[in-house]
Amino acid sequence: GARKASPEGLEMAGALGRGLSEAGVTVVSGMALGIDSAAQDGAMGGGGATVAVLAGAAEIAYPRSKAALHRRIVAEACAVSELPPGFEPFRWCFPARNRIIAGLAELTLVVEGAERSGSLITADFAMALGREVAAVPGRATSPRTRGTNGLLRDGATMILGVGDALDAVLGADRSRSRSPRPAALTPELAILLDAVAAGQDTVAALAGSPAAADAALLGLVELEGSGHVRRIGGGRYVVTPGRS
16 A cells, blocks of 8 residues: 555554454565555554565565564564565565565455555556455545545455455455364374463473474474464464464
């Protein structure tokens, strides 16, 4: 969405990011000023289910004003780039990375965008891939929302809140979840899960010895994949609510 976003647009983006993340849906965006970073900040607040697709190297925070958000995403979620380490973003990098956002996302949702907003490039890529495109409506007289209103006029799905977004991503049956369903645990994994629940939340704490570190790490990866635990940054894990 727009970099120079309205307060209403920023509020909506944050609410959508948080609500989708809390429901187990991964939010993919570009961490740009405005709508992008508001959505990803919301997603981090909802559990960290977000992917930042960067226009420069993955380790470079751009814009610099979002350095704190970049650090959180790198530590607790996911930052990706097709560009090599040390590569500073140029103007052409931004529309180029939008195709990656469209390719990763099942649904492209434009919260706020003018007639020539870069987010419309992402929507075009998504349509070319046969993916669903959605938009939040805005005032007909506002230049900030001419792009999103145009998408709606052309058949995009209308999103008025988190519920609509979940319906668009998960379908009418919201019982389908993006989080893997709990699987039956082996005795070894059950012991590992109990240890995490008791506060032994790092590989070092769980391993007890260097020789056991690989087994502990593999066990945590398996528990994370089955939805029983989630990583919260700093090498720490917590039990997913309702999965202990």
